[in-house]
Amino acid sequence: MVIHWFRRDLRLDDNTALLAAHASGEEVLPFFLFDTNILDKLHAANDARVTFIHDSLAAIQLQLESWGSSLHVAIGEPVAEWEKLLTRYGVTAVYANRDYEPYAVKRDQAVKQLLEQRGIPFYTFKDHVLAEPHEVLKDNGEPYTVFTPYSRKWKNRLPQLLCSPRDLLKPRWFPFAMPLPGLSLIGFARSPLVAQPFNIDADLISNYAEQRDLPALRATSRLGVHLRFGTVSIRRVYQRVAPLSDVFVNELIWREFYQMIVWHFPHCETRAFKPAYDRIEWLNREDDFVRWKEGQTGYPLVDAGMRQLAATGWMHNRVRMVVASFLTKHLLVDWRWGEAWFAEKLLDFELASNNGGWQWAAGSGCDAAPYFRVFNPTLQQQRFDPQGLYVSEWVPGLHLPGYPQPMVSHPFARQRAVGHYKKFVGSLV
Ligand SMILES: Cc1cc2nc3c(=O)[nH]c(=O)nc-3n(C[C@H](O)[C@H](O)[C@H](O)COP(=O)(O)OP(=O)(O)OC[C@H]3O[C@@H](n4cnc5c(N)ncnc54)[C@H](O)[C@@H]3O)c2cc1C
DSSP, rough: OEEEEEEEEEOOOOOOHHHHHHSSSEEEEEEEEEEHHHHHTOOTTTTTTHHHHHHHHHHHHHHHHHTTTTOEEEEEEOOOOOOHHHHHSSSOEEEEOOOOSSSHHHHHHHHHHHHHTTTTTEEEEESSSSSSSSOOOOTTTTOOOOOHHHHHHHHHHHHHHHOOOOOOOSSSBBOOOOOOGGGGTTOOOOOOOOOOOOOHHHHHHHHHHHHTTOOOOSSSSOHHHHHHTTSSSSHHHHHHHTOOOHHHHHHHHHHHHHHHHHOOGGGTTSSSSSSGGGGOOOOOOHHHHHHHTOSSOOOHHHHHHHHHHHHHHHOOOOHHHEEEEEEEESOOOOOHHHHHHHHHHOOOOOOHHHHHHHHHHOOOOOOOOOOOOOOOOOHHHHHSSTHHHHHHOOOOTTTTTSOOOOSSOOHEEEEEHHHHHHHHHHTTO
């Protein structure tokens, strides 16, 4: 028997490693591990991502049961759980799709070592992205650090890298039955926040270029969480959107650009991509941070975004850029504080894009907004929410007496930010 280890690929359709496991001709045991190294760091007992994973596993389980099989689900630390699994079953090979995050790379290394000690091959596959971090490099073999040339090369290379989506035709599962453990057994409760289904209908994708920056509209795909956990195949998404919108494809390339950056420059997980920015002494005022988190800054667009995040686990991209700029530049709070808050709250949280987005806003990232570019939250609102539909949806008391005055004036904050950054970063922008 061979094992398929589900991780960021929670689907049966067009799943590269799963197809390869079936092509081995052996019976396939599907396995999922609730990794306590990750779960123990989560703050809320009703974390929405855990609920999303659980629901996705339940959908897989239902399908497997109809085929007389089941998911084998374990809860614990990866190497220890793999040891138990290998004791229980006669495993001849393990299949999984590659995950490029620093923690996942270390985890897979440790599991690979264990499997090797037992003489069991660990086969891994590209599935999560269209181009892996080493597949799009400069002509001299170095990684790109600027998006535009990376995206050009990505597009040139794609015909060689792209496989067509495939269906699982004659699955041969290991026959057994195991109930899916309930959320409470994993130490969690159901979240009231439910991920929106994604929308890649022709209408939305064709209008994406014109409407994607308008937060009042439902004009973006909501694919984030689905791509993060692999409940949809990136190849199927690409096949659908590529003929309709180059601008949309560019966003998919940003996702792969940031994954490539974290892979080649793992220091940016905890430090500035550009080391000079590590010299900045942030003001880090706790009460400022609390007002930002609670959507009480007095800037309606910032407050609407923060309240949308708290209420739904999602925030529109334009508004993510504005709130991140506001925290790091208007309030001079360390980008890592904001990054951690998003990591806790976003359903579509993904280390590379979140880190990339935050470092972009703070100016410290590769290809980032220069430090002297300080978004004016009022102008951003006038431009992208001219009728105030988005802000009044999320900040209904906007014109009532209880709504706060702006916590810091824009001209003052802008000048302070530029001076502060200049002092610490100097001319090394
Ligand atoms: C400060 C900040 C933090 C962010 N944190 C995350 C995060 O944790 N996880 C995450 O997936 N995205 C993050 N983004 C990028 C972007 O905001 C979200 O991907 C997007 O808003 C998700 O909504 P959607 O699925 O409707 O996107 P759409 O606009 O429909 O885009 C389609 C897909 O393309 C990808 N994409 C789009 N924009 C970007 C981008 N700028 N960078 C990388 N990928 C992109 C995503 O996978 C997205 O689902 C962040 C951006 C900023 C400025």
